[in-house]
Amino acid sequence: MCHTIPVTDTRDHTGEHLDHLVRRSWTPAGGQDAILPPHATRWLASRTGLTEQSTPAAPDSALVVGESALSDVAGKALESVVGAGNVLRGRDDRLGRTGGLSYLDLLRHRGTGELAVPDAVVVPADPEQVQRVVEVCAEHGVGLVPFGGGTSVVGGVQALRGSKESVVMLDLCRLDRLVSVDPVSRLAVLQAGVVAPEAERLLSAHGLTLGHVPQSFERATIGGFAATRSSGQASAGYGRFEDMVEGVRMATPRGEWRLGVSPASAAGPDLRQLVVGSEGVFGVITEVTVRVRPLPKARRYEGFVFDGWSRGAQVVRALAQRRVLADVTRLSDPHETEMAFALSGGWKTTLVRRYLRLRGMGDPCLLVLGWEGESEAEVVSRRKATLRVLRGRKPVTLGRPVGEKWRHGRFAGPRQRDALLDMGVCVETLETATYWSNVDTLRSAVRAALQDALARPGVTPIVACHISHAYETGGSLYFTTIVPRDPDDPIGQWEHAKAAACAAISSNGPLGTITHHHAVGVDHAPYLPAEIGRLGVDVLAAVKRELDPEGVLNPGKLLGEPR
């Protein structure tokens, strides 16, 4: 890149990064009441059968952490690469990088079930150190799990040992630099450990944005987005993360691998798309070259309501197929619409619900649309094109307050979940995607599977669903499940439900993908052969053997058991 501007590193790495992930819950900004107001709790009790029950987070001190199994010789070799102070064997350091943020991960951190604690945490300073750490691990047969924001909800950062005697977490938090920008080509090189808000802060100094805003935004990293094929809430406008990846730099036991010389190519298969989604089993992504855009100067978010899921889904399909999607396009089914109004704030919500009932909305489905652009005129013109399709399909317009309310609360989900966990609720999400002609069938199948699996006397599970990613040929389905926790078998309760949902998705074709943007990790590995075939799994295993012949990289993820 001729016009590339290298960005000088002015940050001071003096250890303050080392404990930023030890806390497992998402700190509430304004106390728990702000997250779950009393009326929300009342609604939950009446809707699901939740009784008074309290299971707050256990103190970390109550958790059982075994001795580190990292051998002295491997430890010394790692210290020789990153320095003694960056190979952490302390209880809290290891516990802080134990597991991700799935419901079961959180339960385990509350003392239910067993934690897979790594033997040490290694904190390299730069891509060169990552490369050497990878080589040391291959040489000494030490399992290595790349750790970015630790936000995996599918077991992607579990400290599994596979066939190895020890496993270390490779915490990428010191790879936090914007390396260069090329404003002409609209490219930026970001190190893998840059957390999304920091990426936006660094890019905004150049008038640029990435525009990638998944719900994990506040914690997730650039490397994690690439490793898992992340998709943000504004994917309709900015694309999925894989659409933004123009180049990658990856540390593998066979050496460093760099890809990306042009926006498109016919020089064989697109190997960038083999690295994106590889979940750390082929190598550790250390840098990503991303396509960036100018910071939006105008934005407009609005709420609309349609009567009935099918009508709403047809509208989203029409917007996608006419290629006039808003940047954010998000349709909730009646259950999610009810839940959204019930869990969010107060009298205004009540007014909206009354208003909708007055307008004869039997099954109101909320559609949030958000446009962002380089000028007010662009937003106005794109909004006009979108609304032209809505016309004639009888939407009720709720206007900007509802749209803005959604935008401001867009990252609140994880915090709300912590509060629900405290109250004894089993709350988890799962997602899939399929072609349009299949969307209704798939939604019904997953709903039925979850409801059947979670029903028990006196308890009614809530299974809510939305489409938040729409394509010309299909859309995603994102399910949120809320049900009182089964005190006798809290882990089994969700495992059973998740297995039922995965079976529904993976059967008959399969009906859809086992994951639209949560990745495979440990949880979805058993369902991968149904989706990509036995040959597909064999191909991935062949690539892994080529790049990681010792099998040290992220054991047990993506491909399941070591092969």
Next chain:
Amino acid sequence: MCHTIPVTDTRDHTGEHLDHLVRRSWTPAGGQDAILPPHATRWLASRTGLTEQSTPAAPDSALVVGESALSDVAGKALESVVGAGNVLRGRDDRLGRTGGLSYLDLLRHRGTGELAVPDAVVVPADPEQVQRVVEVCAEHGVGLVPFGGGTSVVGGVQALRGSKESVVMLDLCRLDRLVSVDPVSRLAVLQAGVVAPEAERLLSAHGLTLGHVPQSFERATIGGFAATRSSGQASAGYGRFEDMVEGVRMATPRGEWRLGVSPASAAGPDLRQLVVGSEGVFGVITEVTVRVRPLPKARRYEGFVFDGWSRGAQVVRALAQRRVLADVTRLSDPHETEMAFALSGGWKTTLVRRYLRLRGMGDPCLLVLGWEGESEAEVVSRRKATLRVLRGRKPVTLGRPVGEKWRHGRFAGPRQRDALLDMGVCVETLETATYWSNVDTLRSAVRAALQDALARPGVTPIVACHISHAYETGGSLYFTTIVPRDPDDPIGQWEHAKAAACAAISSNGPLGTITHHHAVGVDHAPYLPAEIGRLGVDVLAAVKRELDPEGVLNPGKLLGEPR
């Protein structure tokens, strides 16, 4: 797909398909004069130093074709799958599937250089027969080259034997069915051998279009598009072919492999993108599920001229980055603009040139823009958004006649090339792509390499260039070279020039991709490591070993020598 409509096969396969590819030249529609009028010939002579010289196509009978080396036992095994009448060993049948349509391929068919003639042509009826043919070839160690339209310009269908004693062409012409359509999801399943115009005819019966129009449109097939990551002239609107591929069915020696259950997924790497571009070395693509669109009901093509390459390229970049590209967006540099006007028809062209000179255009660069849409209103609105960016950048508007002239002549290139070959001209194209900040550097480097390599006393090569595929981060560069043939070493003349151009592209970074849409084949294989790294080539080889352990599939392509 629930709403999938199976399409009944009503075609009669009685052998008429078997000779449709025996001719190597593209039949002129209205005689040679219509292709190269006298004023064009005069311009060529004055511009390049071309003298009177005539080298018409040699009669096929003059070409040397050796005996078939296919063993009786392998031949019998193949006949047992496809029937005796569909294993062709005749001279003309084999010659008709010898090589592709590069300049050197055409020269070889004119008696210059050596032809790599296959030992037989196998013509299976359906995907099941393809699967069994692949297995028979693996069992008997017979090389197998998938053959669609035979339009490769990079040696992708050369009948190389690799380490095998014989090689057969797998002619996919009988896999010519539209298998099903899903109008709700806008998907269609097409067999690999469907030729592009036939695909459009079959889809148009359902009111649908694929919209993929590369210059090879008249002959190229669906399977070939997928195997080579093809990109059509309307890629800005319809996407590259890999963007249209939702699913694939591939016959491999390890069994059949099917991919594609949803428009997007995070279930590991996107293996569809590993199959797309695999050039027949991993398996034979037998069916492709493609995204389709409604037939356009309105279209508008227009010509504009900008003064100077840089200004023109900046306009194209601005259109791409503001995401208001016309479906066809094609900018010619001053050399190609001059050539376009000189080679096309008569007095109107002269008038245009005079007009441009009057308007003070020192270095006129032609920009053709074409919009297609579901309604006149859509075209009007999208055109408005495009033209808003042109404003203030001083275009001269040539209006619809120039746009329509381009549209009608869009597939004429190959025919014009045949006529030029007859006249003793060395004419060939090559292409690359890079990021915007690098486009000018790359164009200059390739121009200089070609000019230096082709210059000789009394002769001035024409090196013309256009951008026809634009992305937010970069664009393609397509070069056309015209120079009087070197009578002493016609093959060496182009090999030398091509090597110089490839070296210019592959050096310093590399500067760009070795191929934006022509694929790797034999010709680009030496330059692949510079682009995807030694590890990238090792990964592809590992995948090949997994799927094709005997190494029978398309020997010598993509990866070069068998590995």
